[in-house]
Structures are given as C-alpha cells and as structure tokens.
Amino acid sequence: MSRYTTHAELAERFGTPLYVYDAERLDAAREDLFRWLPEGTEVFYAFKANPHTGVVRALREGDGPACRPEISSTGELAAALEAGYEPASVLYTGPGKTPGELREAVAAGVRLFSAESLTDLEHIGEAALAQGVVADCLLRINSATGSATTGIRMTGKPTQFGIDSETVADLAPSFLAVPGTTVVGLHLFSQSNARDEEALTGELLHSIELAARIQDELGVPLRLLDIGGGFAAPYGQHGERAAYPNLRAALEPALDERFPRWREGFPQLAVESGRYLVGDSGTLLTTVSNVKVSRGKTFVVVDAGINTFGGMSGLGRIFPVSVHVEPDGAPTHKASLVGPLCTPGDMLGREIDLPGLRPGDVVAVPNTGAYGPTASLLMFLGRPAPAEALVRGGEVLSVSRITHVRVHEELGAAGGSADGSDGADTDAHG
Incomplete structure (x- = not known):
C-alpha cells in the first residue's frame, strides 16, 4: 500500500484515464441501504454496475451484513468467485442464459437462478439434471401494472424480462413440474434509478401486493422474495445519493399483512442494487x-x-x-x-x-x-x-x-x- 494526497498525484503516478474507487464510500452506501430497509433484508449487488474485484470484495467484507452477488454471465461469476464469494450465495439472472453458461454455472456450484419464462426454467432444469442436482429458482414476474413515475420502467409492457403476471395462474402447474428445478420464490424488478422516495416506496409496495397474489396462484409458500430495487444515485455529475429514511416504516406493515411470518424468514426478503452501492x-x-x-x-x-x-x-x-x-x-x-x-x-x-x-x-x-x-x-x-x-x-x-x-x-x-x-x-x- 502507498499513500496519496490529491487526485492529481494519483494521475501523475498511474496515468490517465484513471478510475479511483473510494472504499469508505462503498462502506457508507452499504450501511445506509441496510439501515433503511426492513430488518433482516438481504441485499443482492448487481455486478453489472461494477464487477471490479476490489469493489466487489469491499461489499462482502468489513463491518455489517455482506451483499450477495447477482450476476448475469459466467464472466461475472468468475469475478464473484475471485472476490471470495461462495457459489451458493450467487443469484444468476438474465433473459439470455445459454446452455453452455448454465452448465458452467451449475458445475461451479451455483444453485439459485431467476427464470424469465417457462422455457428458461426448463433450460435451467436441463443443466441441473445433467449435473445430478436440483436448482432453486425464482420466477421473475413482469407486472401488468406499476406505480412508479420516475426512473426507467422495466415492467408493464411487452418485454424480454420476466413472466407476464396475468399468465401465472394458468401456467402454475407447468412451472412447478419442471424436472431439475424447485420454484422457491419470486423476483420482481420493475424500475431503475427512482429518484423519488415516494415513487420507489409505492412500487415496492405494489411488488409485495403482487407477490402475495402470485403465491396464492402458485399454491406453494415462497422461501425467497426479491422485490427488486431502483435506488438512485447520480451518474457523472455532482450530487448525492438519494435518501430513503422512511422506507422501512412504509414496507414493514405491508409485509406483516401479506406475509405474516416474514420476520422469521418465511419468506426471506431481498432487494437488489447496483449503482446505489457503488456510484x-x-x-x-x-x-x-x-x-x-x-x-x-x-x-x-x-x-x-x-x-x-x-x-x-x-x-x-x-x-x-x-x-x-x-x-x-x-x-x-x-x-x-x-x-x-x-x-x-x-x-x-x-x-x-x-x-x-x-x-x-x-x-x-x-x-x-x-x-x-x-x-x-x-x-x-x-x-x-x-x-x-x-x-x-x-x-x-x-x-x-x-x-x-x-x-x-x-x-x-x-x-x-x-x-x-x-x-x-x-x-x-x-
């Protein structure tokens, strides 16, 4: 390790262009997010935001709860393993998982996947059966409606992401019967970079409501409920990360009503974040x-x-x-x-x-x-x-x-x- 005093000194020593990542800012963002979420919530870090090994390792180590890795490629899986994550902690997502990628992920020990469609679920099952294991799967849901008015909407329209919510009831028997898989939960991600706390809260409340309905339609209890994210941070311009001090107080009553045992971990509540943790x-x-x-x-x-x-x-x-x-x-x-x-x-x-x-x-x-x-x-x-x-x-x-x-x-x-x-x-x- 060596010391520096100014950015200009770093530029002179290492040349430019140069990205400088401050681990103390990583600590602060992680601490804030966990503090504002309902007690016991797990946080998946979306590697797409920044897969740099040192950054990823910082989100795993240090004081407080560790973030879990959310990946969408075998390259990101390699980064997670290099940073010291166990394969069992990984959530593998994405609409374009190839047979080769699935085989590699399952062989490495990944057991949790987000399925974007029935055929995606079947492909995951085929890879798991080839290894003689069973994969735990979340069904990613494309909600027919939403409440967000800021950020980038990911649902409520035809899209490659997720299973149309209105089709789940009819397809439920098929989802539950795919060899090599067990449906253990839901994955709902409806927006990105919601700058307004009220809008983000409304969208997450909608996700909780929808998840309770789909649990009834599936007829099986959820073990993991990922309600998504949308936590905002500025990009390439001056400004501060958004604050969400009222989020916990808003979400907990809804969870108590719809999932009475969530405080015991049934289901385990989770969110995901990328830019907010590292931006x-x-x-x-x-x-x-x-x-x-x-x-x-x-x-x-x-x-x-x-x-x-x-x-x-x-x-x-x-x-x-x-x-x-x-x-x-x-x-x-x-x-x-x-x-x-x-x-x-x-x-x-x-x-x-x-x-x-x-x-x-x-x-x-x-x-x-x-x-x-x-x-x-x-x-x-x-x-x-x-x-x-x-x-x-x-x-x-x-x-x-x-x-x-x-x-x-x-x-x-x-x-x-x-x-x-x-x-x-x-x-x-x-």
Whole structure:
C-alpha cells in the first residue's frame, strides 16, 4: 500500500484515464441501504454496475451484513468467485442464459437462478439434471401494472424480462413440474434509478401486493422474495445519493399483512442494487489533450471518451457530466467535453459549464463508480483500457487495468460463429 494526497498525484503516478474507487464510500452506501430497509433484508449487488474485484470484495467484507452477488454471465461469476464469494450465495439472472453458461454455472456450484419464462426454467432444469442436482429458482414476474413515475420502467409492457403476471395462474402447474428445478420464490424488478422516495416506496409496495397474489396462484409458500430495487444515485455529475429514511416504516406493515411470518424468514426478503452501492465511490480522472474553437464553439478534448466512460452509450445518451479541477472554484464557460476517438459520437457533454482548461490539466468527473469501464466501448479503436485504483483513507490498496487479449481461433465450416467472424475477443483483468 502507498499513500496519496490529491487526485492529481494519483494521475501523475498511474496515468490517465484513471478510475479511483473510494472504499469508505462503498462502506457508507452499504450501511445506509441496510439501515433503511426492513430488518433482516438481504441485499443482492448487481455486478453489472461494477464487477471490479476490489469493489466487489469491499461489499462482502468489513463491518455489517455482506451483499450477495447477482450476476448475469459466467464472466461475472468468475469475478464473484475471485472476490471470495461462495457459489451458493450467487443469484444468476438474465433473459439470455445459454446452455453452455448454465452448465458452467451449475458445475461451479451455483444453485439459485431467476427464470424469465417457462422455457428458461426448463433450460435451467436441463443443466441441473445433467449435473445430478436440483436448482432453486425464482420466477421473475413482469407486472401488468406499476406505480412508479420516475426512473426507467422495466415492467408493464411487452418485454424480454420476466413472466407476464396475468399468465401465472394458468401456467402454475407447468412451472412447478419442471424436472431439475424447485420454484422457491419470486423476483420482481420493475424500475431503475427512482429518484423519488415516494415513487420507489409505492412500487415496492405494489411488488409485495403482487407477490402475495402470485403465491396464492402458485399454491406453494415462497422461501425467497426479491422485490427488486431502483435506488438512485447520480451518474457523472455532482450530487448525492438519494435518501430513503422512511422506507422501512412504509414496507414493514405491508409485509406483516401479506406475509405474516416474514420476520422469521418465511419468506426471506431481498432487494437488489447496483449503482446505489457503488456510484458515488468512483471518480474518473482524465487529462486535457487539446482545446480548440470551431466556428465560435469551444471543444475540450480529453483522453477519456465513450471507450472509457460510455455509460451504456449504445443507448444514444449524452450525459450532462460535471467536472472540477484542483483548486476548484474557477469561473466557467460553455464548452463541449469530447473524447479522443475519431467519431462525432465521442461526446461526454455538449455545451456544458466547464472551467477554463488547458492541455495537461487533470479534470475529475464525479460519481463514476457505476457503469464505467465494463459499460463502455473498451475495444473500439484499440485504445488501452483505463486504470482502476481502489483507495481507502488516503492509501492506495490496489491498481489494475483490464487488458485486451485478441485470440484468433480457426473454427472450420461446421463451427463458425453466427456472424461469420474467424475469431473471438476476450478481456481479462491484468
């Protein structure tokens, strides 16, 4: 371990782009979330937000309850195992589980899956039977209605996610009869990034109500009830995580009414969270490469683009990022913050307030602990991945970088890939 005093010092030592993850902020977010939830609630951490081994390990270790891993790929499973999680603690989710992935997960010891459809449940059962085991499964439910008015809605419409709630009663015998599986609970995830506590509370109350109805339709008691999440945190701009101080008081009476034994663990209550747990732990440091003016508009070019801070850029979003420099407080002017890639889509912020920047200045983008490198276009143009540093109390605990390893494999006529390519690209932490 080594010490540092400023972000500029870290940038000088390790180069930029550089993600800095503060373990003390991870501790604080985890403590807040557990404190605001009903007593005894389990929290699944969604690895899609940030699978960095040090970050994941921090959410497992330390004081207080550990978060459990929620994964959607064998790559995320490998990250969970590397961080010290037991396979039995893992929840494997996602609408596109392939037979190969399911075989690998079951062979590794994963026994809890979220099933998105009857056929998905059957595929899980086939993988379990091949290993001579039985998989515990949650039925993911796509509610026909919802109450949320903020955030990204995940239900209430035709979607690849979940089983339409209105079909459960008719399909119940089929769900319960799939060889190699036992239906042990429900998985309801209806929204993402709900900034309003009242809206989030209303949606979770709706999930509890729906879960009680579906339990009756299935005719079997639930052992695990995952009511989802939607806990909000800012992304790439100044601001604080949302607070939910009234959540416990609102949810517990509903649970008492609908699931009288939930305090005894029947069912075990669970939620899931990604960005809320890790979002404000991260700061992206990037260096100004050039400043230019084109037809009266100023462009600040930095070495971190959508290949570094893509934030699922395939959705076509341009985020209103905010930056600061040390010392802060400099006057600002309108300019566009752009990356180094040779595409006009490499835009981090268009006509945003920026301080007067010069080549060589290091700027910090706050609240970048979620949806950073692994949600970005890392392979585009073959530029190096950003470094990632985990720090605590002024000490650098670790520094790593994802390395791009290009493997060319002759597949032959019978084994060619679906897109006709002759090779595969793999990424690994190095």
